[in-house]
Amino acid sequence: MKSGVRIRPRRRAQVHTPNPGGMAEREGGTGGDAASGELAPSEPGGRSPTKRLHRALEDNLAVLHQLFADCSDVQFRHLELEAGRAAALVYFTGMVELEELGVEALQPLLTAFHPHTVGDYDPRQLAGRSLPVAQADVVQTVDDVVDAIVLGRAVLFVDGFDAAVSLTTTSPPRRAISEPETESVVRGPREGFTEDIIVNMSLLRQKLRTPKLKSIPYYVGTYTKTEVRLVYVEGLADEKVIAEAKRRIEGIEIDGVLESGYLEELIEDQPLSPFPQFQYSERPDTVAAQLLEGRFAILTNGTPFALVAPVTWWQFLQASEDYYERFFLVYLVRVLRYVSLFIALFLPAMYIAVTTYHQDMLPTNLVISIAAARESIPFPAILEALIMELTFEALREAGIRLPRAVGNAVSILGALVIGEAAVEAGIVSAPMVIIVALTGIASFTVPRYNAAIAIRLLRFPMMLLGAVLGMFGLVMGVMWVTVHLCKLRSFGVPYLSGFAPYKRQEVKDLFVRPPWWQMVYRPSSYAKQNRKRMNKQMMPRPESNPQ
Amino acid sequence: MRRWAAKCAVGIAALAMVPALSGCWDRREINDMAFVTAVAADRTEDGKYRVTVEVPLPGKISSVGNLGGGGGASGKKAYFIDSTVGDTFRQANADEQRAMSRQLYFAHMRVFVFGEELARDDIAQVIDVMARVPQNRMTTYLLVSDGSGADVLNAESTMEKTPAEFLRELASQSERHPRTVKRVTEALLAEGEDPYMPVVSVIETAPGNDTSKQSYVKLTGIAVFRGPKMVGMLKGREADGVLWALGEIKQPTVTVAAPGGSGYVSVIVTRYRTRVAVQREGDRVSCRITVKAMGTLAENTSPYKYEETENLPKLEREASREIADEIASGMTALRELRADPVGLCNRVYRLYPSLWHARKSDWRESLYAHIPVQVHVELDLRNTGNATSPVAVPEEDLRS
Numbered sequence A: 001m002k003s004g005v006r007i008r009p010r011r012r013a014q015v016h017t018p019n020p021g022g023m024a025e026r027e028g029g030t031g032g033d034a035a036s037g038e039l040a041p042s043e044p045g046g047r048s049p050t051k052r053l054h055r056a057l058e059d060n061l062a063v064l065h066q067l068f069a070d071c072s073d074v075q076f077r078h079l080e081l082e083a084g085r086a087a088a089l090v091y092f093t094g095m096v097e098l099e100e101l102g103v104e105a106l107q108p109l110l111t112a113f114h115p116h117t118v119g120d121y122d123p124r125q126l127a128g129r130s131l132p133v134a135q136a137d138v139v140q141t142v143d144d145v146v147d148a149i150v151l152g153r154a155v156l157f158v159d160g161f162d163a164a165v166s167l168t169t170t171s172p173p174r175r176a177i178s179e180p181e182t183e184s185v186v187r188g189p190r191e192g193f194t195e196d197i198i199v200n201m202s203l204l205r206q207k208l209r210t211p212k213l214k215s216i217p218y219y220v221g222t223y224t225k226t227e228v229r230l231v232y233v234e235g236l237a238d239e240k241v242i243a244e245a246k247r248r249i250e251g252i253e254i255d256g257v258l259e260s261g262y263l264e265e266l267i268e269d270q271p272l273s274p275f276p277q278f279q280y281s282e283r284p285d286t287v288a289a290q291l292l293e294g295r296f297a298i299l300t301n302g303t304p305f306a307l308v309a310p311v312t313w314w315q316f317l318q319a320s321e322d323y324y325e326r327f328f329l330v331y332l333v334r335v336l337r338y339v340s341l342f343i344a345l346f347l348p349a350m351y352i353a354v355t356t357y358h359q360d361m362l363p364t365n366l367v368i369s370i371a372a373a374r375e376s377i378p379f380p381a382i383l384e385a386l387i388m389e390l391t392f393e394a395l396r397e398a399g400i401r402l403p404r405a406v407g408n409a410v411s412i413l414g415a416l417v418i419g420e421a422a423v424e425a426g427i428v429s430a431p432m433v434i435i436v437a438l439t440g441i442a443s444f445t446v447p448r449y450n451a452a453i454a455i456r457l458l459r460f461p462m463m464l465l466g467a468v469l470g471m472f473g474l475v476m477g478v479m480w481v482t483v484h485l486c487k488l489r490s491f492g493v494p495y496l497s498g499f500a501p502y503k504r505q506e507v508k509d510l511f512v513r514p515p516w517w518q519m520v521y522r523p524s525s526y527a528k529q530n531r532k533r534m535n536k537q538m539m540p541r542p543e544s545n546p547q
Numbered sequence B: 001m002r003r004w005a006a007k008c009a010v011g012i013a014a015l016a017m018v019p020a021l022s023g024c025w026d027r028r029e030i031n032d033m034a035f036v037t038a039v040a041a042d043r044t045e046d047g048k049y050r051v052t053v054e055v056p057l058p059g060k061i062s063s064v065g066n067l068g069g070g071g072g073a074s075g076k077k078a079y080f081i082d083s084t085v086g087d088t089f090r091q092a093n094a095d096e097q098r099a100m101s102r103q104l105y106f107a108h109m110r111v112f113v114f115g116e117e118l119a120r121d122d123i124a125q126v127i128d129v130m131a132r133v134p135q136n137r138m139t140t141y142l143l144v145s146d147g148s149g150a151d152v153l154n155a156e157s158t159m160e161k162t163p164a165e166f167l168r169e170l171a172s173q174s175e176r177h178p179r180t181v182k183r184v185t186e187a188l189l190a191e192g193e194d195p196y197m198p199v200v201s202v203i204e205t206a207p208g209n210d211t212s213k214q215s216y217v218k219l220t221g222i223a224v225f226r227g228p229k230m231v232g233m234l235k236g237r238e239a240d241g242v243l244w245a246l247g248e249i250k251q252p253t254v255t256v257a258a259p260g261g262s263g264y265v266s267v268i269v270t271r272y273r274t275r276v277a278v279q280r281e282g283d284r285v286s287c288r289i290t291v292k293a294m295g296t297l298a299e300n301t302s303p304y305k306y307e308e309t310e311n312l313p314k315l316e317r318e319a320s321r322e323i324a325d326e327i328a329s330g331m332t333a334l335r336e337l338r339a340d341p342v343g344l345c346n347r348v349y350r351l352y353p354s355l356w357h358a359r360k361s362d363w364r365e366s367l368y369a370h371i372p373v374q375v376h377v378e379l380d381l382r383n384t385g386n387a388t389s390p391v392a393v394p395e396e397d398l399r400s
Helices: A057-067 A098-112 A123-130 A142-150 A197-207 A239-250 A260-267 A284-292 A313-317 A327-356 A364-374 A381-401 A404-424 A430-444 A449-487 B002-022 B064-068 B089-097 B116-121 B124-132 B149-154 B163-174 B181-189 B236-246 B311-337 B344-351 B353-366
Strands: A074-080 A086-092 A135-139 A154-158 A164-168 A213-220 A226-233 A279-281 A296-300 A306-309 B033-035 B038-043 B049-056 B079-086 B103-105 B111-114 B141-146 B196-205 B214-226 B229-235 B253-257 B264-281 B284-300 B373-383
Touching (some): A057 A074, A057 A086, A057 A142, A057 A154, A074 A098, A086 A098, A086 A142, A098 A154, A098 A164, A123 A154, A123 A164, A135 A142, A197 A226, A197 A284, A226 A239, A226 A284, A239 A260, A260 A296, A260 A306, A279 A284, A284 A296, A284 A306, A313 A327, A313 A449, A327 A381, A327 A430, A327 A449, A364 A430, A364 B033, A381 A404, A381 A430, A381 A449, A430 A449, B038 B116, B038 B149, B038 B163, B049 B089, B049 B163, B079 B089, B079 B149, B089 B103, B111 B116, B111 B124, B111 B149, B111 B163, B116 B141, B116 B229, B141 B149, B141 B229, B149 B163, B149 B196, B163 B196, B163 B214, B214 B236, B214 B311, B229 B311, B236 B264, B236 B311, B253 B284, B253 B311, B264 B344, B264 B373, B284 B311
Parallel strands (some): B033 B103, B111 B141, B141 B196
Antiparallel strands (some): A074 A086, A086 A154, A135 A164, A154 A164, A213 A226, A226 A296, A279 A306, B049 B079, B196 B214, B214 B229, B253 B264, B264 B284
16 A cells, blocks of 8 residues: 555445456346345455245245335245246336336246256256246345345246246336536547446446446435445555455445435545545546546446546646647636636635735835725625625525526526625625625636635635735645645545646646647656657648648 | 544634634734825924825725715815824824824835935935834935925825826926935945935926916925035036936926028937946046947928938037037036035945045045046937928928
């Protein structure tokens, strides 16, 4: 393990990865192998001796009836096969495709299937030969049966055999792939992840068509059994980082995971930092680009947001479109973002510090017009700033949660309250409105929402420091943030990598974006091996263009 | 976990108390301060300082504040002028503060005017205040008034909102490098060099009929100091000549009679460079001032055509001589005052230290008074303007 990686105390293993080898290439259905994964809480120290299935159908069904008591949506479909042999299908309605089940399992079993010997009814035979279902797996323990049922499979029992077949049908239809609303682009793909991990995985695989794209499945959450996949490109991602990520995910013990945010907070390096240590994205192209730079992604079933790590701070100031649009523009835009970042973090604090302590720093005419504007304001600058900033934050919060129609009303109200009435009533001064508005606009230019949140949060302590100690306090604040950022690690990668520690190949993609033909190497902070990504002489020249 | 949480809570509580403890003790809201933008200092007859400060009234000066009801100041003027007397500069200020509801704040003082009497007496004590108090800036412009300094602040500012702004703009236009506290202090401290400052005069006019008198402020020359004491004011040609020698004159215009004919020709000097060199020959020191200038013909009331004729070099010579005469008259005036703002003796000090140290005790008489000044001006007329020949002069009357 790298020295930078914090090693957590190993918890008891709850989730096991069965047969990782066969997992990566599953498509279009939750895999059968996974069904044999042990999901129920088990004893410390490994797998408990599992209860095997009975031979008699009634005994098995009795066990299931007991386990699924008061589950009104569980179905026990009793069948009578040839020669009076009893069988039963057990599944949750709504989680299996009934039509497919009828065509692929019931029809052949009840009408077309004529066994020669008793042994042909053996589920092992059925799974392998007789049933025309794409996914059919043999299960032999009660736990496996339960897991298969809760994951949305139908389990077929045949009287007289101590095994059953789990049948996988296509998953129920989900939301269609649509443009991600949180990361819209002018130029770039319009597809975004959905809530279905299968769809998401296939979207990723359509971007990276290589067997080197690995995906390790985990089932996290005692009750939710949420499928989580660790995705990376073998040969690009640092193996130590991947091993650490595996270890951290395996260590999770929680009742449920409903969104990737649960995982993020459970496995990040510095849980008390205001700065995000995972990037999240709804865009397959963004995730694919990150995988190509040697990072890994964590897909979580039930959410369109994929987590990406290890991250550096600079990544939060880069949008996917930076790499699609021509680089001249991106030069400008990136500089603008850094300026905005500075404004969003420090402008109100600086205004407070300068107007209450360092009036000599302002040009004379400006100081007089600020004084004129503040002439009738009853509050000190810090209070004025806090009132305005809190109003702004409240408006922003109100705007997010409200339905769109009401949201317009809020913004009109906000513009009226902040822009007009407050100034006219002499409660806040016009320069302060400008400062808050500038800060607001600047904070929206940070492309990643979770980074913008960190900036938003830190603005308030900065304002207090500026109000209490002036520029001196502000400098203290800057130093604290800088030291913290220097100390921060994401899976062992320094948060300011490229700049500190300085890396020539990486630093050119931080503050500006070089043209593609100059980014010959992958960022060495993540990609430890196989660093070259293109031919060195890729800059188009007249003689290199075939006529 | 619980201990950790408790520690955190204690830490947060301690941090939360910091602002309350400090109480922001030196916090000054911007609207609780009186920004002094101009100060005039005069010497009263009984040897005290009269300090006049000008404070702009933000509520009057800016339309922004009117929204909220504005400040309490009444009257038409956008500024407030107050004058007090004290044994020292600071004492006068302290007395002034008693008449102010807001804290006097000097960091925005852009112009400082020495009254004539004070300048003749001693400026060093005031310069000491400027350099000692951190609120005062080394970039404050310094002016000497012709007469009382308070009158200058009281004169009407016709173009700017406050007299302070008007004076500041005047001062910044007076020279290439306007005299600031820093430059004047440097000159005071340098060996063999004297400070100088621009002079402003209050001029009263009655435009049109004499119903209402107007007073305004004008730059009228330079005040020449011998050490910290003003010894004279140079005006007109002499002042311009000194500024030429200093290389400080801004956009000078030279007007000469057209060589060998009627009418005048004005030349605007667009670029120039002055070199002052001292040369030692045995025990004597001589000085040579070289000006290389480039100019444009700006006005021609003579019938001469200056394009591609012999007239141009003639004019160049004539204008050069005019500049050289100006410089020479300025240097002569300076020598008579025994003041050396150009720093001839400073150059002696730097080039020939042994000579300087031998004469140091009475350098003005034994050294400075005997330095002959040779002036050499080379004017190059690059452009005769858009009109190639004098307008409305018939072709046959043109003289080449």
